[in-house]
Amino acid sequence: GQSLEQPSEVTAVEGAIVQINCTYQTSGFYGLSWYQQHDGGAPTFLSYNALDGLEETGRFSSFLSRSDSYGYLLLQELQMKDSASYFCASLYGGATNKLIFGTGTLLAVQP
Amino acid sequence: DSGVTQTPKHLITATGQRVTLRCSPRSGDLSVYWYQQSLDQGLQFLIQYYNGEERAKGNILERFSAQQFPDLHSELNLSSLELGDSALYFCASSVVGTQDTQYFGPGTRLTVL
Numbered sequence: 442g443q444s445l446e447q448p449s450e451v452t453a454v455e456g457a458i459v460q461i462n463c464t465y466q467t468s469g470f471y472g473l474s475w476y477q478q479h480d481g482g483a484p485t486f487l488s489y490n491a492l493d494g495l496e497e498t499g500r501f502s503s504f505l506s507r508s509d510s511y512g513y514l515l516l517q518e519l520q521m522k523d524s525a526s527y528f529c530a531s532l533y534g535g536a537t538n539k540l541i542f543g544t545g546t547l548l549a550v551q552p
Numbered sequence: 553d554s555g556v557t558q559t560p561k562h563l564i565t566a567t568g569q570r571v572t573l574r575c576s577p578r579s580g581d582l583s584v585y586w587y588q589q590s591l592d593q594g595l596q597f598l599i600q601y602y603n604g605e606e607r608a609k610g611n612i613l614e615r616f617s618a619q620q621f622p623d624l625h626s627e628l629n630l631s632s633l634e635l636g637d638s639a640l641y642f643c644a645s646s647v648v649g650t651q652d653t654q655y656f657g658p659g660t661r662l663t664v665l
Binding site: 482483484485486489528539540541542543544545 | 594595596644653657659
């Protein structure tokens with residue numbers, strides 16, 4: 442089946458840089474999205490990579506390597522408010538398109 | 553505020569019952585998605601509708617059904633409820649399809665007792 446793997450937890454300090462990795466299965470793969478979810482809240486879209494390379498949006502960047510079936514989310518100048526769960530999600534095509542979410546990475550930012 | 557609304561915010565019911573969750577997408581969005589998020593299963597895609605037609609189906613149980621109405625709002629019907637159906641149910645919308653950014657509603661927390 443289609444599944445994504447990401448670390449369950451990451452801890453970093455304020456002002457630091459953190460990278461959250463995601464590996465996915467390739468069959469029918471279209472692109473990789475990243476979502477942020479604060480505890481009890483709704484997921485919020487962060488970025489989408491359809492092509493290889495780096496996409497930058499402010500303090501957040503996302504990278505995709507199709508040859509390695511791998512992507513990552515890079516968060517710079519960490520702030521306390523970045524403490525949240527981060528989900529990668531792969532878009533798969535076929536008879537119907539599906540968005541499959543990873544299990545999420547809980548990021549704890551410490552002072 | 554994403555522009556996607558969901559009602560009710562909280563729902564408490566008993567096993568064996570049936571409930572209906574409602575979602576109104578952002579203005580102009582044609583696609584609606586339903587997701588279930590439980591502690592042990594993460595975020596699971598259930599079903600997608602596009603302009604009134606079912607477009608994609610994920611891990612949706614036969615006890616669950618959904619529809620999208622001409623005004624584009626959607627309802628998720630959950631029947632013969634079990635304790636394990638307790639979860640957060642999110643609705644999301646996008647302009648067209650799954651390659652677009654999805655905007656999530658605040659969710660409905662369902663508790664089955």
